[in-house]
Amino acid sequence: MSPRLRKCNHNGYSFVYVDFAQGYMTNADLETAVKEFGRRCSNISRIYSIGKSVNGVPLWVIEISDKPGEEEAEPAFKYIGNVHGDEPVGRELLIFLANWLCDNHLKDPLATLIVENVHLHILPSMNPDGFSSRRRHNANKIDLNRNFPDQFFPVNDDDDSRQPETRAIMNWLRDIRFTASATLHGGALVANYPWDGTEDKKTNYYGSPDDETFRLMASIYSHSHYNMSSSKEFPGGITNGAAWYPIYGGMQDWNYIHAGCFELTLEVSDDKWPNAAELPVIWRYNKMSMLNLVASLVKTGVHGRIYSSGDGRPLPGFITVSGINYTVRAGTVFGDYHRLLAPGDRYQVVATMPGYKSKNTTIWLDDGPMTLDFVLDPEVSVKGSVLQNVYGCNCNSKCRQEFVQFLWGAHMELYFGFILILGFLCLLFQRRVRAKSSRAKRTVVV
CATH class of the missing domain: 3.40.630.10 (Zn peptidases)
Structure with missing residues (x-):
């Protein structure tokens, strides 16, 4: 038996x-x-x-x-x-x-x-x-x-x-x-x-x-x-x-x-x-x-972290994908997120955080994983001058006027050239994201 x-x-x-x-x-x-x-x-x-x-x-x-x-x-x-x-x-x-x-x-x-x-x-x-x-x-x-x-x-x-x-x-x-x-x-x-x-x-x-x-x-x-x-x-x-x-x-x-x-x-x-x-x-x-x-x-999937451009600290923000009614929350300690997605398609990924401007980018997801980090800019208060809110400056009006003149003075050509270079680099990044690559892990910062 x-x-x-x-x-x-x-x-x-x-x-x-x-x-x-x-x-x-x-x-x-x-x-x-x-x-x-x-x-x-x-x-x-x-x-x-x-x-x-x-x-x-x-x-x-x-x-x-x-x-x-x-x-x-x-x-x-x-x-x-x-x-x-x-x-x-x-x-x-x-x-x-x-x-x-x-x-x-x-x-x-x-x-x-x-x-x-x-x-x-x-x-x-x-x-x-x-x-x-x-x-x-x-x-x-x-x-x-x-x-x-x-x-x-x-x-x-x-x-x-x-x-x-x-x-x-x-x-x-x-x-x-x-x-x-x-x-x-x-x-x-x-x-x-x-x-x-x-x-x-x-x-x-x-x-x-x-x-x-x-x-x-x-x-x-x-x-x-x-x-x-x-x-x-x-x-x-x-x-x-x-x-x-x-x-x-x-x-x-x-x-x-x-x-x-x-x-x-x-x-x-x-x-x-x-x-x-x-x-x-x-x-x-x-x-x-x-x-x-x-x-x-x-x-597989899209992974990354969300940071503040102000002080570089991690943000417990949110990740959404256009066309998919679902939100993934980033971690509170590292601001990390892990978004599972089916490969072989184009996705628009959006990062949001209360008090910050949202950012989005379009990616092509291959069979391998992608690392996609977001750097979010703080919202600027409409009260007072823009410079005061961005820099927290308590300068008097004369100080602000001298600073503006400095920006629009002889250094303007340097700034304009820097903006052109930055725009070109952004274009290269976008082309790199859209292009199908190998199974190797890819990292993009937005």
Whole structure:
């Protein structure tokens, strides 16, 4: 008899009990594995908890980076497993992923790229109570992937009734500015992207403002997978959530709307609870997908920083792209932004910041990443003279008159020549941006 099958007797009846958890880590095993990883890989990791489940089980997170716990001008990615208690494959795969990165940092180029250029956060189990009971819901019998505020209907708007696991995720995203993320589920084999619901609750395709970028992300995962892209049910191994089946109160849409985080829902195994002996094979099938999705944060898209021309300090401004109704916020410490975009197109990128003049530029985005920095000029007050507002000068009228005469005197020819040279350099920059270049990283300052 298989170790997963056990003979049981109840009220005189004999039956065979299937122990689905045989060979899987218990919650105690998982906590031990997380802490052991933290000790073994302390040079590139940090272990922390974002809260506790209904039954008080800590929600442990592994952060992997060359500078864990430090603020950097780098994108952050999060993986979450075991959202549904009866879908435990994700928690196992995420421990596989963490250990592979630790073992291969400075040995494998992809591992090195991720560790040194991304802050990766891994929450192996969002629903440890559901795992213990072998059930989909948490200990309060709530589906955690229906417990987030919804964009179409006023479900879950009451903060007091929100589940502790949901609250922990929401607080987590207030603390860390994630660029992208993915949750690992089971029961199908497909990469799912927003929107997850529709206004009329009908099952049909309903794309988000960044539909093209989400399709790219889903395709990166699907085509890196052993056989996901060859699906007969889902063309290319990807699907729009609402076109598959609408859900409301899902975590995926909430991430994108409220946290500026591009999230996918990944169904990584047709069997929700496969035999534990199959886990190494499932890891092998998903390994490159999981790695390539994280690496895509720095291998594609537009990245940069926003500065003030007045004192050079970083600005926590905003980045928008003409034609796409979505705003990305820059960081407060470094003024860095990370805007995921599908390559092979021309985009007009706009940087704004209250109290500053906005700037925009048109770029052609190739397959590789582009660095695009913005230097914004402060708005000038209309009160008083222009010179007073620009320079903060308390000079008397005679001082100002002498200064103006100096500007328009013998030095005018030098200034005019300088302006011509500056204009020529700007033209060269624009031509360089528009021209298709190689996959090498490009840097432009506007």
